[in-house]
Amino acid sequence: MIFGIDVASMVLGGLAAGMVLFIVSVGLSVTMGLMGFVNLAHGAFAMLGGYIVVLAMKSWGIGFVPALAVGFILTAAVSIILERLLYSRLYKAAELDQVLFTIGLVFIFISAVTLIVGPENQPLFIPDALRGQLNLGILHYRTYSIFLIVVGVTIVLGLWLGFERTRFGAQIRAAVDNRRMTESLGINIDRLFTITFAFGSGMAALGGGLGAEFLGLDPQYPLKYLVFFLIVVAVGGPGRVFGAFYAAALIGVLDFALKKYLPQGGTLFIYVLTILLLLWRPQGLFGKSA
Amino acid sequence: MSAPTSAHEHPAARALAGRHRIRLWEIIPWLLAIAFYFAFPRYLGFGTELLVTILFAISLDLALGYAGIVTLGHAAFFGAGAYTAGMLAFHHIWSEPITGLIAAAVVAGAVGLGSGLVLLRTTGLTLLMLTLCTMALLEEAANLGGHYTGGFDGLPGIDIPPLFGMFEFNPLYPRVQYLYVLGVLFVCFVFVRTLVYSPFGQSLTGIRENTLRMHAVGAPVRVRLIVCYTISAAIAGVAGALWAQSNAYVNLSTLGLDRAATVLIILVLGGYGRLYGAFVGAVAYMALSHFLSKYFPTAWQLGLGLLLVVIALFARNGILGIFETLQRRIGIKRPSP
Numbered sequence: 041m042i043f044g045i046d047v048a049s050m051v052l053g054g055l056a057a058g059m060v061l062f063i064v065s066v067g068l069s070v071t072m073g074l075m076g077f078v079n080l081a082h083g084a085f086a087m088l089g090g091y092i093v094v095l096a097m098k099s100w101g102i103g104f105v106p107a108l109a110v111g112f113i114l115t116a117a118v119s120i121i122l123e124r125l126l127y128s129r130l131y132k133a134a135e136l137d138q139v140l141f142t143i144g145l146v147f148i149f150i151s152a153v154t155l156i157v158g159p160e161n162q163p164l165f166i167p168d169a170l171r172g173q174l175n176l177g178i179l180h181y182r183t184y185s186i187f188l189i190v191v192g193v194t195i196v197l198g199l200w201l202g203f204e205r206t207r208f209g210a211q212i213r214a215a216v217d218n219r220r221m222t223e224s225l226g227i228n229i230d231r232l233f234t235i236t237f238a239f240g241s242g243m244a245a246l247g248g249g250l251g252a253e254f255l256g257l258d259p260q261y262p263l264k265y266l267v268f269f270l271i272v273v274a275v276g277g278p279g280r281v282f283g284a285f286y287a288a289a290l291i292g293v294l295d296f297a298l299k300k301y302l303p304q305g306g307t308l309f310i311y312v313l314t315i316l317l318l319l320w321r322p323q324g325l326f327g328k329s330a
Numbered sequence: 331m332s333a334p335t336s337a338h339e340h341p342a343a344r345a346l347a348g349r350h351r352i353r354l355w356e357i358i359p360w361l362l363a364i365a366f367y368f369a370f371p372r373y374l375g376f377g378t379e380l381l382v383t384i385l386f387a388i389s390l391d392l393a394l395g396y397a398g399i400v401t402l403g404h405a406a407f408f409g410a411g412a413y414t415a416g417m418l419a420f421h422h423i424w425s426e427p428i429t430g431l432i433a434a435a436v437v438a439g440a441v442g443l444g445s446g447l448v449l450l451r452t453t454g455l456t457l458l459m460l461t462l463c464t465m466a467l468l469e470e471a472a473n474l475g476g477h478y479t480g481g482f483d484g485l486p487g488i489d490i491p492p493l494f495g496m497f498e499f500n501p502l503y504p505r506v507q508y509l510y511v512l513g514v515l516f517v518c519f520v521f522v523r524t525l526v527y528s529p530f531g532q533s534l535t536g537i538r539e540n541t542l543r544m545h546a547v548g549a550p551v552r553v554r555l556i557v558c559y560t561i562s563a564a565i566a567g568v569a570g571a572l573w574a575q576s577n578a579y580v581n582l583s584t585l586g587l588d589r590a591a592t593v594l595i596i597l598v599l600g601g602y603g604r605l606y607g608a609f610v611g612a613v614a615y616m617a618l619s620h621f622l623s624k625y626f627p628t629a630w631q632l633g634l635g636l637l638l639v640v641i642a643l644f645a646r647n648g649i650l651g652i653f654e655t656l657q658r659r660i661g662i663k664r665p666s667p
Contacts, residue, residue: 151632
């Protein structure tokens, strides 16, 4: 019984972290699957969102949820500008150019945030309603973690509906599977991509805001968590929403469990497992085979 | 040589046959390096760092510029070499510098071979991811193996015995280090230069330009890539070992994403796939970061970021590429051999 509760709380904690990972990475996964664009600056959008949330709450005095909405909208707006002006020039470029461009963008974001806000960690104060413990019948658990799981599951269900049941979702699925064929059917891929990119960046911002409480928020954020965002995309398979969801949940729980039982070498195992998994399935767990 | 046929006399054939020949200007970097030794005796520490960086960038050029392997984790091999030389000397197992370099090359090459066998099966995002993962893995291992690697603090104060038993390494006045690193750089450079103009090197360029066609003509693409990656890793390991020996310490910074990204920036700034891009890029980067951090201490990363964006968008072949374009514009032909 005690062990069962232990496992349950471990899974809940891991899932909460995994949901944040999913919300941040899902946009990266879809844009990567759609355009094959290696966007290493995706974490910078998550950081931007986190900063907007924290600063909006601090200086405008608005609540957590409205601040998340503001973060989503502003980050999406910034990403539309960047996509139209700069990203779109590099869709057909070599992978190396995309890598360099997005690393450059990460540096620009890092130093802009350092100059404007400062190099120190920005604490996020979650509202009182989300603090404390929630009684789940068999165990008490942190309300905020439960909140994150609920939000994450809601989002994946919403995305699933959007992908499977709307015209726009069908267009994205078609474009991920066969871009040229989709274009020949008269679907405007550029517009499709701009909207998806903006939405994905907005989601990253949401994840940045939601996760700031335990991931922290400082200018090094985009580089610090880059490997984890990429692992989620690669393990889940680029362009696969549910793939990213399962991969993020898996990595969240695994990381949580390893940190608990192997506090020394936890991350080491995640890297090893990722390498082994990609050796077995280079296209990821849910990706289409080449 | 038999009687030349018309095909041999074709200008393109002559250019191709003669492109490995040493041109007069190729002596300039070495003359400058020797001049630096006499002109700036007070900055030899900086010069040593520069030479090590050039060697590291050359090793990346072999993998990225010639074979087209896009990697973000090349510091894994730099660190493997640095830790090999550092640990052998620190624990008093083997501290003679030159054999230390060879040991570092062997270990880093083995890491390159092992990881290359795994990750060169993939391309694109997965490959990029796996290079990052390999590096993060080594960094984490070095962090954890505190007993041997010094953990987070690294290994300070490594004792290096005199070179050839005669020339003492002096951290305050690094004349010996400078000449030692310059000598190793020269040897490695001659090796890499010979390699890229050999049939093996040509086939690497072929794989970079059109992998499918190289498969079609029957080249063993994967084996070539793995061999290239291993050699590149070994040279990066030598660079790392030189870094450890000349600084007399090793720490986790040798394995970090910062170092991997910096060397990538240096190579691209100079121009990749050109051998001398590493030289031009390292000098330009060091000068730029020195200037920027002096006048804009808080914003130098902003300048670096803008530079990268501009290179990616407008100057894909770096500084040397700009020169080549200018040459073509004003109509100077390359001196034909």
